[in-house]
Ligand SMILES: [Zn+2]
């Protein structure tokens with residue numbers, strides 16, 4: 001019942017000798033999402049033992065190079081490995097043209113189909129769903145059009161209590177209805193209330209990814225109450241003017257956003273290469289919000305299950 005985030009890169013603008021540019025893998029119940037795909041992402045996937053063909057969905061936040069320049073290489077390798085499965089790419093307008101031009105000029109044809117879905121609003125919008133998740137995009141505030149993403153798990157069915165099923169010899173054919181909340185009447189007419197046959201499912205978990213943004217009021221509504229928030233923390237608050245002029249956030253501002261949005265955990269990322277020791281950014285955010293982690297490449301955060 002996994003919902004986990006693995007950081008593949010958290011450096012802003014340029015890679016350093018110890019940090020790669022933006023990319024992360026999110027795994028939710030057998031679905032694999034790649035949020036951004038900076039240069040070198042396919043190497044990071046290899047380094048951390050992720051099978052790249054498992055990726056079903058790629059979400060590109062914006063067309064600054066540190067967020068998408070690894071895409072052509074990744075798609076090319078997927079094709080060389082003879083991928084057949086369709087790949088969904090959610091991206092700003094223009095990325096499809098860039099990739100198509102590249103393929104055309106290199107006389108290349110990918111071994112698999114890509115379904116491009118372009119963002120067409122800065123409002124909160126559901127861009128995809130299946131039976132276990134909903135994926136939303138929302139506009140961020142950056143130098144060029146840029147989007148954040150929210151991945152929301154759907155409510156799980158009630159958990160059937162095995163010992164009660166055995167005790168009352170309930171047939172397998174009745175389980176589906178019981179999971180969906182129905183009562184059950186035994187052959188001898190005894191009514192068994194659903195609450196006695198099942199336990200409550202855990203609360204749906206949620207994750208938000210805010211790659212490059214300066215703070216703005218609507219952001220709080222977009223990400224309110226998520227379990228885990230990944231947020232731009234390019235600078236320390238002693239460089240707040242630089243953060244403002246480049247449309248980024250300070251770690252302290254990320255802490256303020258996390259606090260106002262009532263999230264449970266904040267992961268700071270997109271660090272300027274000037275910071276060798278990231279602890280000062282952690283302390284900067286901690287002045288506003290307690291539960292802060294620094295995005296470290298190869299580390300995985302598991303979203304915990306909670307019950308009402
Ligand atoms: Zn960036």
Ligand SMILES: [Zn+2]
Pocket residue numbers: 062064142212
């Ligand atoms: Zn950017």
